[in-house]
Structures are given as structure tokens and as C-alpha cells.
Amino acid sequence: MSEDQTKPWAGRFTEPTDAFVEAFGASVGFDRRLYRHDIQGSIAHARMLAHVGVLSLDECDTIVDGLQGIQLDIERGEFAWLVELEDVHMNIEARLTERIGETGKKLHTGRSRNDQVATDLRLYLREEVDLIGEALSRLQLNLLALAEQEADTIMPGFTHLQTAQPITFGHHMLAWVQMLRRDQARLHDCRQRINVMPLGAAALAGTSFPIDREFTARELGFDRPAENSLDAVSDRDFVIEFVACAATLMMHLSRFSEELVMWSSAQFDFIELGDSFCTGSSIMPQKKNPDVPELVRGKSARVQGNLLTLLTLMKSQPLAYNKDNQEDKEPVFDTVDTVKGSLRVYADMVPHIAVNREQMRQAALKGYATATDLADYLVRKGIAFRDAHSVVGKAVRFGIEHGKDLAELELVDLQQFSAAIAADVFDVLTLEGSVAARDHLGGTAPRQVRAEIERLRKDLPA
Numbered sequence: 001m002s003e004d005q006t007k008p009w010a011g012r013f014t015e016p017t018d019a020f021v022e023a024f025g026a027s028v029g030f031d032r033r034l035y036r037h038d039i040q041g042s043i044a045h046a047r048m049l050a051h052v053g054v055l056s057l058d059e060c061d062t063i064v065d066g067l068q069g070i071q072l073d074i075e076r077g078e079f080a081w082l083v084e085l086e087d088v089h090m091n092i093e094a095r096l097t098e099r100i101g102e103t104g105k106k107l108h109t110g111r112s113r114n115d116q117v118a119t120d121l122r123l124y125l126r127e128e129v130d131l132i133g134e135a136l137s138r139l140q141l142n143l144l145a146l147a148e149q150e151a152d153t154i155m156p157g158f159t160h161l162q163t164a165q166p167i168t169f170g171h172h173m174l175a176w177v178q179m180l181r182r183d184q185a186r187l188h189d190c191r192q193r194i195n196v197m198p199l200g201a202a203a204l205a206g207t208s209f210p211i212d213r214e215f216t217a218r219e220l221g222f223d224r225p226a227e228n229s230l231d232a233v234s235d236r237d238f239v240i241e242f243v244a245c246a247a248t249l250m251m252h253l254s255r256f257s258e259e260l261v262m263w264s265s266a267q268f269d270f271i272e273l274g275d276s277f278c279t280g281s282s283i284m285p286q287k288k289n290p291d292v293p294e295l296v297r298g299k300s301a302r303v304q305g306n307l308l309t310l311l312t313l314m315k316s317q318p319l320a321y322n323k324d325n326q327e328d329k330e331p332v333f334d335t336v337d338t339v340k341g342s343l344r345v346y347a348d349m350v351p352h353i354a355v356n357r358e359q360m361r362q363a364a365l366k367g368y369a370t371a372t373d374l375a376d377y378l379v380r381k382g383i384a385f386r387d388a389h390s391v392v393g394k395a396v397r398f399g400i401e402h403g404k405d406l407a408e409l410e411l412v413d414l415q416q417f418s419a420a421i422a423a424d425v426f427d428v429l430t431l432e433g434s435v436a437a438r439d440h441l442g443g444t445a446p447r448q449v450r451a452e453i454e455r456l457r458k459d460l461p462a
């Protein structure tokens, strides 16, 4: 066999592939990661061919045995991946024929690498989406435990990063759980569109063999075969959708990271991250850097970049399959690795967040966090909200001038702004009074935080 004839498609060629073009075009360096799914797809295809009588049962058994043997070889590290065989598909197919002889050459009947690669990618992504879903559950459970532990802990809530109103730390953690829960739901929804089978589309038009696509779909656990062969081989919107879900999830983790970085600074000092999740400085002996949240914040950029890569990759492609699509693998793999790594490190880190309750309380006491409570108090005494707002604004200005928080002012001082203010005003000016008063679905009251935890726990697999 001359060198170029090692390639299954070499028949119509008279010259070998340029050596650099061969290396430039090869995807086996990265798509070998799909080997299990490629073999799984091939086994189902062979069984279907036997089921409809295109292959004999013996031929099918030989092929299946051969493929299973190849999988073992790969897993033992005893498989030599060849660049001249381009990709994972041709490497495995060529080895099959080496192993089992002529029968191996029949596997590709009624199939193309175009429907094969689309199938592999869908099988791969379906599995990864499930694993990411489990990782999301684990992180949510750890956040729920922290929220429960800190259901009564008071901190300042911010808008514009300025002190706004007192909230509970548990409530703040549950906000993150809600975001992660939506991320999980988005992925779950995306999975439905992933779980559709391209096999049978062959190169682009279908095949002249009497295939049974329902059979193959069942074998592979797909919900159904794709309904249009052109679409089946060229569609990568399932990949884009997955990476869009992943980019949103990473955006959430990035925002979370930003808060953890701020809160662990000496200036905020709201939390301390476990030593095992931080690093030191080679020059400043006092430093303890929040590397994990910083890295996750940084890694969100990669996934955003991957989303843009994939959208741009697809935007001008004519139907049906184009080699451009080979460029979809690395951004998807990178996204999967980044998301799984980030979720894992976050789930591991959350139980090692030490909460500095006293410092958060002191911070909540600054910045007139209960000003809205005073306005609401005046409304209950019959004053219109807009007027109450203005009265409290004047009281805050008085406080600022005298270096005192509202709760630290004397009753007579407060009364100069409104005769409606009585001694009971101090009940609403306390932090505990303020949070406990927001006692409705979605409010920050500890009672509501506990109820929300119960609801969220029920929805998560144990």
C-alpha cells in the first residue's frame, strides 16, 4: 500500500496529501476524546444494519467484538492514533479492519462521517449535560446548607454598591441558588434538543439502504431521529445553545466570585475563605489571595469567547456539512472542562467559607440602612410615602452632620422632623426589626429564608 492509500478516501487521488496540510487538517489530536461515543454510535449502527439484513448477524457480532476490543485498547493506552487518518472516526474504522479483516470495511455502509460526527457530539454532550446538572445540584445543596446556617445573620444589602437595606446573609446565598437553579433548568431544556439522532442522514441526503432509524435511535437512547437529513448533518445550534447556557452559568459564577473577592478583603472583612482555597504572595508575607473566585471570574471569559467563536463559525455556512464544523470541538470541550472545573471547585469551597457575623452587623449599622423602615413607620402613622421619604431624608442629613446613625439619635432629635414619631420608632430602626418585617414570599426575613430553603431542597435530588 502506498502512503496515500492508507486513507479510506484515497481512491480518486493521484497525489498524496501535502504533509503540512495533513497535519493542519487533522482533528485526531482533540476529537479522540469522542472515542467512546464514536464506538457506541458504530455499534448501534452495526446492529441496525444487521436488524434490516444489510449485515449478517455474524458480521455484526464480529464488528461489535472488534469495536469493544478497540475501546479496551484505547482505555489501556494501547491504541496508536495516526495523524494521517485525520480524525477519531477514521482511526477507529481503520483499526477495526486491521483487527477483524474484510468485515470491518462494511461498517460504514449507509453512513458518513458527517452524520457520525454529529451523532458522537450529541452523545458526548448529552452525557456532559447530565454531569454538569449533578455538579449544579451539589453546589446548590452546599449553598443551601450555608444559607440555613446563616439564616439570621444580618448584613448590609447593596444597590449601586451603596448601603441600601439590611438583609440576611442566608437570603443573599439563596439568590445565588435561584440563579443556579435556572441555569440547571436551561441545560435540562437544551438537553431535549441535543437528544435527537442524526444517523441515517449519511453525507447529507440520506441513504439508499433500507435503514431503520427508529431502531438506532432506541439503541442510543435518543428521543427520536432528526427529521431532515440536511439539517441533521449541518446543525450545530445544539452546541451553541449548550455553550450559551454555559456562558450564562459562568456569568453567574463570575458575579458570585466578584462578591467573594470583595467580601474577603480587609476593607469588607465579611468572610474568610479556607486556606486550602487561597494562595500567598511571593513578596508580601501578609497576603492571602482569593485565587479560586478570581480564576472562576477569569474563566467565565473563556466560555463567553467560546460562544462567540461558535456563533461566528456557523454564521455564513451554506448547507449542508462543511469542514468548518471541525472547529466546533475545541470550544465545546473547553467549555465543558471549564464549567465542570468551576462548579467542582465552588462546591468544594463553599463549606470552607467562614462568615464574620459581627463585622457584617457593624457594616449594616453604618450607612442608614434602616431609613426605609423609618419612612414605612411614618406611612403607618398616616403620612403619605413621598412626604415620609422627605422627612427621613432630613433626619438622615441631621444624622450625618452629627456623626450618628438613625437608631443612635435621641427621640427628641427625631421628633423635630415629624410629630408622628413616638418612642416605638426604635423598634423599626433595629436591624433585626427591619429584616423580620420583610416577611412575605421572597422577602429577607429569616422565617422566609427558611421556608425558601425547604422549597428549594424539595426540588433537588437528595
Ligand code: ARG
Residues within 6 Å of the ligand: 027, 031, 087, 113, 114, 117, 321, 323, 325, 326, 327
Ligand atoms: N473530523 C470531521 C469533523 O470534525 C469529521 C467529519 C468529516 N467529514 C468530511 N466530510 N470530511 O467535522
